[in-house]
Amino acid sequence: MENSTGRPTKKTVAVVGGGLVGALNACFFAKRGFNVEVFETREDIRQAKVVKGRSINLALSHRGRQALKQVGMEDKIVSQGIPMNSRMIHSVSGQQSQIPYGKKGQFILSVDRANLNKELLTEAETYPNTKLNFDHKLQDWSAETGQMTFARSDGSREQIKADLIVGCDGAFSAIRKQFLRRSRFNYSQTYIPHGYLELTMPSINGEFAMKPNHLHIWPRNTFMMIALPNMDKTFTCTLFMPFEEFEKITTGDEVIDFFQEYFPDAIPLIGVDALKTDYFRLPGQAMVSIKCSPYHIGDKCVLMGDAAHAVVPFYGQGMNAGFEDCIVFGEIMDQLNEDFSAVLPEYSRVRVPDDHAIADLAMYNYIEMRAHVNSKWFLFRKHVDNLLHFLMPKTIVPLYTMVTFTRTRYHKAVERWHWQDKVINRGLLFTATGAVVGGSYLLYKNPPDISKLIVPAEKMWDRLVALRTP
Numbered sequence: 001m002e003n004s005t006g007r008p009t010k011k012t013v014a015v016v017g018g019g020l021v022g023a024l025n026a027c028f029f030a031k032r033g034f035n036v037e038v039f040e041t042r043e044d045i046r047q048a049k050v051v052k053g054r055s056i057n058l059a060l061s062h063r064g065r066q067a068l069k070q071v072g073m074e075d076k077i078v079s080q081g082i083p084m085n086s087r088m089i090h091s092v093s094g095q096q097s098q099i100p101y102g103k104k105g106q107f108i109l110s111v112d113r114a115n116l117n118k119e120l121l122t123e124a125e126t127y128p129n130t131k132l133n134f135d136h137k138l139q140d141w142s143a144e145t146g147q148m149t150f151a152r153s154d155g156s157r158e159q160i161k162a163d164l165i166v167g168c169d170g171a172f173s174a175i176r177k178q179f180l181r182r183s184r185f186n187y188s189q190t191y192i193p194h195g196y197l198e199l200t201m202p203s204i205n206g207e208f209a210m211k212p213n214h215l216h217i218w219p220r221n222t223f224m225m226i227a228l229p230n231m232d233k234t235f236t237c238t239l240f241m242p243f244e245e246f247e248k249i250t251t252g253d254e255v256i257d258f259f260q261e262y263f264p265d266a267i268p269l270i271g272v273d274a275l276k277t278d279y280f281r282l283p284g285q286a287m288v289s290i291k292c293s294p295y296h297i298g299d300k301c302v303l304m305g306d307a308a309h310a311v312v313p314f315y316g317q318g319m320n321a322g323f324e325d326c327i328v329f330g331e332i333m334d335q336l337n338e339d340f341s342a343v344l345p346e347y348s349r350v351r352v353p354d355d356h357a358i359a360d361l362a363m364y365n366y367i368e369m370r371a372h373v374n375s376k377w378f379l380f381r382k383h384v385d386n387l388l389h390f391l392m393p394k395t396i397v398p399l400y401t402m403v404t405f406t407r408t409r410y411h412k413a414v415e416r417w418h419w420q421d422k423v424i425n426r427g428l429l430f431t432a433t434g435a436v437v438g439g440s441y442l443l444y445k446n447p448p449d450i451s452k453l454i455v456p457a458e459k460m461w462d463r464l465v466a467l468r469t470p
C-alpha cells in the first residue's frame, strides 16, 4: 500500500487494553512507525479521581527495566520508584533480618502501578501516530475479518478494523475468548486457595514507619504478609491467606487477635483502628494462574501480558514477564522484517515455553512458601543459596538471581536450576561418601585399642555422675 507521498503506509495496529502492557506495547509499535490505536474499557486514569484496580505497587526488576529502556522510559520510571536492596524478614517475635538481593548496588524497585500506567499512556501519546481511545470496551471480534466491536458507556457500539490486533486486556481477556473457540488451542486456568488483601501502613511524623529500602516479608507458612514502600512514605502491606481463613475473621477484634498471633509487630505500625476498618474494606481478592498456547491467530492477532499468561504473584514477575513479551516480539519483528504471517507463529514458538516456565515457577514458589516457609527457614535457604554462589560463583547462581537480575530465558533458568541441584546433590553425596571412606580408612590404619573402650562396670557409675554435673 502506498499513500500520496509515495512512501508505503504503515499498517494499523489495534492494542486492546491500556493497562501496563498495552500502554507499553503502544510505545513499541509507535516507535516502529505503525499507526497505533489503543482501546481501553476504563476512562482515562489520568483524569479519574479514584483508580480502582489490582495491587497498588509492584516490584520492577531487570526484565521490565530493559523493556522500559527500549522506549526511553527507564530513567524516568526508576527515579519515581524506591530501590529495595534486600529483603527484611520479620519473625513472629518481631526480630528483623536482612538478606541482600545481590551485590552492592543491585536492587529491585517498588513502583506505583497507577503512576506507571499514567506515565506509559502519556509517553504513548507523544507519538503522532498513536491514538488512545478510552471508554471502549471490546465486546467481540472476528478472527476472519479482524473486525472488532466496542461498547461505549452511552450504550453505543463502534466497529473498527485493524491489520493486527494485540490483545493486552489482562487475565480475563475478551480477545482470548475467540481463541477458545478454535481447534488445537490449549488452555488451563487454576485459582489458588489463597486470597490477598491490601493494607496501608501510614508514615509516622512524615517518615517511613519501617526501613524503606527493603521488601518486608513476614513468612508464616499458610499466612504471609509482604510490604513495599511508596513515594509518599507509606507502605502497602499485602496479606496472603486461604479464603477459608478470611471467612473465619468477621469482627475487628478478631482481626487484632489474628495479627497478635502472626504479625504482632505490624499492629502499632498499621494502627489498631485502621486495621479494624481497612481489613473489611474489600473482600479477599482471588489469584489465578493461566497458561495457553499458541498466542496467535494467523497474521491477525496476538496475545501479550496477562491475557497470554496470568501468573500468581509469588515471584514478583507478572508485569516484568509481560514487559519482556514486548521486547521479544520486537526482536522477532527485526529478524523477520515485520512480516506478521511469519512473526506471529515465531513469537508463539519462542515465547510460550518461557511464559509457561515463569507461571510454573511462581506456582511452585507459592506451594513451597505455603508448605513450610517460616522466617527461620526462609533465612536459612537464602543464606545457603548465597553461600553456594559465593563458593562457586560461576557454577551456582541462585534461581531468583537469574529470574530477577538477568534476561536468561525463563525456561533456561529452570533447566539450569535443575542442573545446579544435581551438582549440589552430587557434591553432598561425594562429601558424605568421602567422610565414610576416609573415616573407615583412618580407623583401619589406626585401629583403636578395643580394651580401652570397654569400661569396667564399677567405673560406669562415676562416669554417669560426671556427665550429670556441669
Ligand code: FAD
Pocket: 016, 017, 018, 019, 020, 021, 022, 039, 040, 041, 042, 054, 055, 057, 058, 059, 060, 136, 137, 138, 139, 168, 169, 170, 171, 172, 173, 174, 175, 196, 238, 304, 305, 306, 307, 313, 316, 317, 318, 319, 320, 321, 322
Ligand atoms: P492488566 O494490568 O490487567 O491490564 C489490562 C487492561 O485491559 C486494563 O486496563 C483493563 O481495563 C483493560 N481491559 C480489560 N478488558 C478489556 C476489554 N474487553 N476491552 C478493552 N480493554 C479491556 N508483577 C510484577 O512484575 N511485580 C510485582 O511485584 C507484582 N505484584 C503483584 C501483586 C498482586 C497482588 C497481583 C495480583 C499481581 C502482581 N503482579 C506483579 C502482576 C501484574 O499486576 C500483572 O502481571 C500486570 O498488571 C499485567 O499487565 P497487563 O497490562 O497484561 O494486564
Ligand code: EGU
Pocket: 055, 057, 058, 059, 087, 101, 108, 215, 217, 226, 228, 238, 313, 314, 315, 316, 365, 369, 400, 403, 404
Ligand atoms: C509478592 C506480592 C520473597 C509483590 C518470592 C521473595 C511479591 C511481590 C520471592 C507482591 C517472597 C516471595 C521475588 C523478588 C518478589 C524474595 C523473588 C513477591 C514481589 C523468590 C505487591 N519476589 N515479590 N522471590 O526473593 O524472586 O525476596 O505484591 F516472599 S520480588 Cl513470595 Cl526478587
